[in-house]
Amino acid sequence: MSKEIIKLDNIDVTFRQKKREITAVKDVSIHINQGDIYGIVGYSGAGKSTLVRVINLLQVPTAGTITIDDDVIFDQGKVTLSPAQLREKRRDIGMIFQHFNLMAQMTAAENVAFALKHSGLSKEEKAEKVNRLLELVGLADRAENYPAQLSGGQKQRVAIARALANDPKILISDESTSALDPRTTKQILALLQELNEKLGLTIVLITHEMQIVKDIANRVAVMQDGRLIEEGSVLEIFSHPKEELTQDFIKTATGIDEALVKIYQQGIVQNLPENSLLVQLKYSGASTDTAIVNDLYKFYQVSSNILYGNIEILDHTPVGEMVLILSGEPGNIHRALEAVTEAHVEVTILKGEQPC
Structure with a gap:
């Protein structure tokens, strides 16, 4: 079992604004294992950035307990480390941001x-380490360029190299791809995944896009109004989201919402043939190996008109989704859907009468 490197227990963060008290984070507990890529998702104002700034005490909580790499750094409303100890602990935690924060x-x-100013390394050792870090992020040939001469993706790579300068165990990414175009975003995410695997780095991603989490994370937490509303493996959350907000995030990330709008506009769906159903199938793991459409006709004489299909790999597990029109004798459709359900495929009837 992996070691828990970050433990946030019953964290509250309250701000006083004039005569008002604002609760930014309310009773949130999150445990993150060493080597995780852990996504924290929520819309603006959900409290996710405030919560993550608690990890290195850039934001001191109002209540709760913070344990980093077995050291309790906050408890009973107090920071438990001396200023020198806290500085040392923060060296274990690198941060990258949306706007890079490079010095022009x-x-x-x-x-x-x-970032190596207080490292104690010699001038030569610093130069060697800087070269090694820039090579690690694919920018060895840009060492002498100023930020104004770099693209957004290159600036973020410099920021990542800087965040890695003190060999941190944890890297916090606060909306670090939000200012980047989709292609560059994928490149930066691929780099983070590579660093996670190569260095054993624990990465905490803050984002308002479930797509980002879907691409590289293995666990995800969903926040709303300062509270943790859902948490689990990416596979669990995408396969069986419980909360409405999580379901909305996932529909956007998979594109199914957009696809359904177009599907409902098709003539064949608006005038669904007799003895037909519009159904949505969701499946994962071994279920994706099954020739579902072929078996429906082979064993039940139920024909399938596929209107949408998608399959992705989430945390090394295939996950698929399909929208199709099933046509056949009502009894046959009923038996076919029972068999599909028994094969651990989730069935949702979108239009038409449920056959008995």
Whole structure:
């Protein structure tokens, strides 16, 4: 079993604004294992950035307990470390942000070297480490470029190299791809995944896009109004989302919502033939290996008109979704759907009468 490297227990964060008290985070508990890529998802104002800033005490909570790598750093309303101990602990936690936070007057190499200012390394050792880090993020040839000479993706790579300068065990990514185009976003996510595997880095991703989580995370937490409303493996959450907000995020990430709008506009769906059903099938793992459509006709004489199909790999497990029109004798459709359900495929009838 993996070691829990981050433990946030019963965290509250309350702000006082004039005479008002604002609760940004309310009674949130999250445990993150070493080596996880852990996504925290929520819309603006959900409290996710505030919660994650608690990890390195950039935001001191109002209540709760924080344990980082077996060290309790906050408890009983107090920081338990001395200022020197806290500085040392923060070296284990790197951060990257949406707007890169690079110093414009410094080259890429100088920006990375700045993080090594208090490292105790010699000038030569610093130069060697900076070169190694820039090579790690694919920017060895851009060492002498200034931020203004770099693309958004290149700036983020410099920021990642800088965040890795002190060999952290944890990397926090606060909406770090929000300012990037889709292609560059995928490249940065691939880099983070590579660093996770190569360095054993624990990564905490804050995002308002479930697509980001779907691409690289293995666990996900969903926040709303300062509360944790759902948490689990990416596979569990995508296969069986419980909360309405989570379901909305997933529909957007998979594109099924957009697809259904177009499907309902098709003539064959608006005028569904007699003895037909419009159904949605969701399946994962071994179920994706089954020739579902072929078997429906082979064993039950139920024909299928596929209107939408999608399959993805989530945390090394295939997950699929299909929308189709089933046509056949009502009794045959009933038996076919029973067999599909028994094969651990989730069936939702979108239009038409449930056959008895």
